Amino acid sequence: MGKKAIDSRIPALIRNAAQEHKRGFFVVVGDRQKDVIVNLHYILQTANLKANKSVLWAYKNKLLGFTSHRKKREQKIKKEIKRGIRDVDSEDPFELFVSTQNIRYVYYKETEKILGNTYGMCILQDFEAITPNLLARTIETVEGGGLVVMLLKGMSSLKQLYTLSMDIHSRYRTEAHGDVIARFNERFI
Secondary structure, three states: OOOOOOOOHHHHHHOOOHOOOOOOOEEEEEOOOOHHHHHHHHHHHHHHOHHHHHHEEEHHHHOOOOOOHHHHHHHHHHHHHHHHHOOOOOOOOHHHHHOOOOEEEHHHHHHHHHHHOOOOEEOOOOOHHOHHHHHHHHOOEEEEEEEEEEEEEOOOOHHHHHOOOOOHHHHOOOOOOOOOOOHHHHOOO
């Protein structure tokens, strides 16, 4: 995997947010989200050394192909090394990030429990499960100068959000009204 230079506006936006004590908001579209999360967190930590280093990871029901349980993750790595799938010396940047950072994993339905806490970075994983109240609840826990990262997996452009069916739409579908207009999605973009 070759390294690719990032746009200079991204570190500038993160530095500006840290200096102004305002939250930065990023939407990550595509399938290389693990790499982007690590890079954004690194840029955030270098921009503001005094920043809160804890991370909030909110999701609907399943993480990005890894477990939040540290011991299970270590056992999986040991098994892969034993089978010869993984090299002993290889270190995945995302796995280093997950194992070394203070990350609080929370389901969207349990976000009431995080109120009153402060985090340096918030990762919102499953967009189709987000409601305006969930969005406000999770973003409010990020300190000034922190980052909010929204992950959109399986999309190639933001225009696909207009037609995305949200989980909450199922409540409003009836026999008479089968189509629900996604006004939140339109206005959010």
